[in-house]
Amino acid sequence: GNSVTQMEGPVTLSEEAFLTINCTYTATGYPSLFWYVQYPGEGLQLLLKATKADDKGSNKGFEATYRKETTSFHLEKGSVQVSDSAVYFCALSDRSSNAGNMLTFGGGTRLMVKP
Amino acid sequence: EAQVTQNPRYLITVTGKKLTVTCSQNMNHEYMSWYRQDPGLGLRQIYYSMNVEVTDKGDVPEGYKVSRKEKRNFPLILESPSPNQTSLYFCASSQEGGELFFGEGSRLTVL
Numbered sequence: 001g002n003s004v005t006q007m008e009g010p011v012t013l014s015e016e017a018f019l020t021i022n023c024t025y026t027a028t029g030y031p032s033l034f035w036y037v038q039y040p041g042e043g044l045q046l047l048l049k050a051t052k053a054d055d056k057g058s059n060k061g062f063e064a065t066y067r068k069e070t071t072s073f074h075l076e077k078g079s080v081q082v083s084d085s086a087v088y089f090c091a092l093s094d095r096s097s098n099a100g101n102m103l104t105f106g107g108g109t110r111l112m113v114k115p
Numbered sequence: 116e117a118q119v120t121q122n123p124r125y126l127i128t129v130t131g132k133k134l135t136v137t138c139s140q141n142m143n144h145e146y147m148s149w150y151r152q153d154p155g156l157g158l159r160q161i162y163y164s165m166n167v168e169v170t171d172k173g174d175v176p177e178g179y180k181v182s183r184k185e186k187r188n189f190p191l192i193l194e195s196p197s198p199n200q201t202s203l204y205f206c207a208s209s210q211e212g213g214e215l216f217f218g219e220g221s222r223l224t225v226l
Contacts, residue, residue: 004157008155041219042219042220043119043205043217043218043219043220044158044205044215044217045217046214046215049214089157089158091157091158102148102160102163102173103158103160103215105150105157105158105159106157107155107156107157108155108157
């Protein structure tokens with residue numbers, strides 16, 4: 001079956017520090033990969049996505065590259081801000097076996113950025 | 116404004132008392148689904164629907180029911196809630212293969 005593993009948090013950084021949140025996956029087919037962000041008290045929002053190997057998704061200064069050889073989709077940002085404090089979820093959608101457009105999520109990583 | 120609306124946002128209830136969490140979307144999406152979020156487990160799909168009158172089980176359907184009588188609505192029904200259903204619930208909708216749009220969540224506590 002499909003699964004997503006991401007680093008446990010919380011991750012605590014100072015403002016302007018470099019961020020990496022690791023994500024690895026297993027999938028039986030050809031997945032699309034996603035990062036979702038959940039700000040306090042809100043639902044999940046799509047942050048970025050990549051649909052095939054070597055694609056790079058990017059948004060709001062965040063980037064992640066779809067690495068098929070290492071089955072990874074690590075999230076990076078060069079300089080975090082206090083407003084980036086949130087929970088980040090890595091997820092996959094396996095198009096070859098997917099019904100209901102289901103996403104398989106990792107456990108989430110809480111990021112706390114201090115001024 | 117495109118949105119997915121869930122109600123109630125917060126609910127405390129007791130074991131065995133039937134409850135319904137409503138979900139409505141205004142984007143004319145075919146796909147709708149329910150997830151529950153638990154610490155360390157991420158989000159797990161409970162049920163999904165690919166269109167009106169078409170529903171199916173996700174990964175954790177036990178103890179839940181759904182219905183899809185209209186395209187915009189997808190209520191989640193707990194016939195006899197138990198404490199292990201205490202969780203944060205999210206409704207989501209999408210076009211086929213498209214981005215999922217999530218509601219703001221419904222925090223349920225079953226005593």
